[in-house]
Amino acid sequence: LTAYRPGLRAGVGFALATFVLGASFGVVAKPLMGSVAPIVMSAFVFAGAAQFGATVVLAAGGDAATAIAAGTMLNARFLPMGIAAASALRGRALRRALEGQAIVDASWALAVRGERGFDRELLLGATLPQYPAWVLGTAVGVLAGDALANPARLGLDAIFPAFFLTLLAPELTQRRALAAALLGGAIALALTPVLPPGLPVLLASAAALIGLRA
Amino acid sequence: VTSVWVTIGGLVATTVTIKAVGPLALGGRDLPPWAGRVIVLLAPPLLTALVLTDTFARGRHLTVDARAAGLACAAGAVLLRAPPLVTVLVAAGGAAAARAIS
Numbered sequence: 001l002t003a004y005r006p007g008l009r010a011g012v013g014f015a016l017a018t019f020v021l022g023a024s025f026g027v028v029a030k031p032l033m034g035s036v037a038p039i040v041m042s043a044f045v046f047a048g049a050a051q052f053g054a055t056v057v058l059a060a061g062g063d064a065a066t067a068i069a070a071g072t073m074l075n076a077r078f079l080p081m082g083i084a085a086a087s088a089l090r091g092r093a094l095r096r097a098l099e100g101q102a103i104v105d106a107s108w109a110l111a112v113r114g115e116r117g118f119d120r121e122l123l124l125g126a127t128l129p130q131y132p133a134w135v136l137g138t139a140v141g142v143l144a145g146d147a148l149a150n151p152a153r154l155g156l157d158a159i160f161p162a163f164f165l166t167l168l169a170p171e172l173t174q175r176r177a178l179a180a181a182l183l184g185g186a187i188a189l190a191l192t193p194v195l196p197p198g199l200p201v202l203l204a205s206a207a208a209l210i211g212l213r214a
Numbered sequence: 215v216t217s218v219w220v221t222i223g224g225l226v227a228t229t230v231t232i233k234a235v236g237p238l239a240l241g242g243r244d245l246p247p248w249a250g251r252v253i254v255l256l257a258p259p260l261l262t263a264l265v266l267t268d269t270f271a272r273g274r275h276l277t278v279d280a281r282a283a284g285l286a287c288a289a290g291a292v293l294l295r296a297p298p299l300v301t302v303l304v305a306a307g308g309a310a311a312a313r314a315i316s
Contacts, residue, residue: 033218034215034218040222046229050225051225058217058221063217064220065224067224068220071221071229072225072229075232077260078229078232079235082236083240084253085237086237087243087244087253090241090242093238096238097234097237099237100238101234105264109261112257155311155312156306158280158284158305158306159302159305161265161268161269161305162285162304162306164261164268165261165289166292167257168262177255178258180258181259184259185262189267189276192270192275192276197271197274204259204260205256205263206259208256211252
C-alpha cells in the first residue's frame, strides 16, 4: 500500500479544488436537471469538462445527441492519455479497462512524469480522493445552490491551468519536449475558433509524432 | 427530462469506452521503440494545450480575461521555483484580484 501513498497525498491536495468544481457543477446543473440527475451524472461520468459542456448544450435547448457529442469531444483527450498509460497497466483485460477509468487530467499529468515510464500507483492513488470529492461536491452544490459563492470570483478557474503549468515546466528543459509543447500549443490555439471545444486539445497530441524521427 | 437521462447514459458509455481503449488495446505489452518515443512526447503538447485552452478559450472564442492574469502570476511563481501548491494559490489570487478590479 505504501506505493500508493505519494499519489494519495497529491490527490488529497487536488480533492479540495475538485470539490469546489463539483459544487459549481451542482449549482449550474440543478435548474436544468433537478436534484438527482446531477449527482448520478457525477458518480458515473466523472469527467468535469464533459459534464459542464453537455449541460451547457442542454440548457441552450440542444437535444441529447448534440449534448452527448459535445461531451464526448471534450473527453477525446482521454484517448491519447490512455495510450500513454497503457504500458503501465498490466493484468487481465477487464482489470486494465477498469484501471483506465482512473484517468483524469490532474492524476494523469502527475503519473506521466514518472522516471521509469507511466506510474500506475500515482494515477490510482491520486484519483481515489478526487472521486468522492467530485460526487460530494456536486451534492453540496445541488443542495446549497445559490448560497455558494461564485467560484470564478475566488479565482478558482485559474487553478487547473496553473497546475498543468507546474507539471509542464520541468519537461521543457529538453529540446524535443519543448518543440512538441510549442507545436501542440500552436495547434490548440489555431483550432479553437474552428472546432468544437475539446477537439483542439485532442489534435494537439499529434505534435508528439515528431518523436517518429529517431 | 428524458433528454437529461439519455445524455447521462450516452456520456457514461462514451467516457468509459474512450478511457478503456488505450489500456485494452495496448496494455501490458512492450511497444516498439518508435511508439515509445511518441508516447513519451504526448505529455508536453497535451499539457500545453490544456494550459492554453483552460486560460484563453471561452467556447470557440479566444479571450484574454482574469484567467490570463492568474496564469501570468503562476508563470512568475514557476520561474521563482515556488512549490506547486504555492503556484496554484498565487494563480487563484491573481485571477481573483484581476476580477475584483475590472
